[in-house]
Amino acid sequence: MGMDKAEKTEKSKKAISAAQQNTYDRIYEMVRQIPIGKVATYGQIAELANLAGKARLVGYALYQIDPQTSDVPWHRVINAKGEISYSPLRRGGDYFQRSLLEQEGIEFDPVGKINLRQYRWQSH
DNA sequence: CACGTGACCCCGA
DNA sequence: CTCGGGGCCACGT
Numbered sequence: 785m786g787m788d789k790a791e792k793t794e795k796s797k798k799a800i801s802a803a804q805q806n807t808y809d810r811i812y813e814m815v816r817q818i819p820i821g822k823v824a825t826y827g828q829i830a831e832l833a834n835l836a837g838k839a840r841l842v843g844y845a846l847y848q849i850d851p852q853t854s855d856v857p858w859h860r861v862i863n864a865k866g867e868i869s870y871s872p873l874r875r876g877g878d879y880f881q882r883s884l885l886e887q888e889g890i891e892f893d894p895v896g897k898i899n900l901r902q903y904r905w906q907s908h
Numbered sequence: 909c910a911c912g913t914g915a916c917c918c919c920g921a
Numbered sequence: 922c923t924c925g926g927g928g929c930c931a932c933g934t
Contacts, residue, residue, distance in 0.1 A: 804931080826916050837929065839916040844931060846915055861915080869915045878915075 810834065811845040818860040821888045822905040823898060825864045832907060843869070851877045859884040860905075866897040 800808070810833040818824050824832075827839040835841055846858045859881040863869045868885075870878045882892065890903055 800931085827918090830916085837917080840914070840929060841916090841931075843915040858915085863915080864917060871915060874915065881915090 807833075807835070807841065808845045808848065811842055812849075812856045815846075815856050815858060815861060817907070818857055818905045820857075821890060821903070823860045823862050823885070823890065823900070823903050824905045824907075825900070826861055826869075827864055828904075828907075829861060839864075847873075851880060862898060866900045868896070 811829060814829050814832045815824070825839075826842040829842045830836060830839045833842075842861065846856075846861060849856055849858050851858065868878055868881050882896075885898070886892070890898060892898060
């Protein structure tokens with residue numbers, strides 16, 4: 785059975801295409817596998833989700849998440865420099881991220897960086 | 909349709 | 922170590 789025109793229009797209004805949703809789902813699935821007390825970089829997640837070179841996409845996918853209610857551990861994803869990516873768009877969610885990580889025992893150096901050698905998730 | 913923007917990243921200077 | 926440029930691509934205007 786197919787959707788009629790009105791239905792299609794309705795769907796495309798709010799949502800990302802099916803293909804896009806599938807991509808985001810793959811990203812969330814990878815993020816869910818990062819264990820407590822470990823972190824992964826945006827680029828690392830992209831690569832694992834078969835999206836090598838498209839690290840920005842991971843940022844977008846996580847941006848869609850509601851930080852308060854999501855079951856995806858979005859806070860375990862940081863940038864390749866070992867820092868939390870700060871942005872006004874996040875409305876404080878970035879600072880929230882740091883506290884969540886600290887609750888998991890992850891330490892920040894005086895400049896706000898995480899030692900990736902120590903905390904990076906080794907997925908292989 | 910064309911730009912501008914950005915929870916990114918790598919590389920070279 | 923920091924900066925800038927190029928690449929990437931979904932989204933809003």
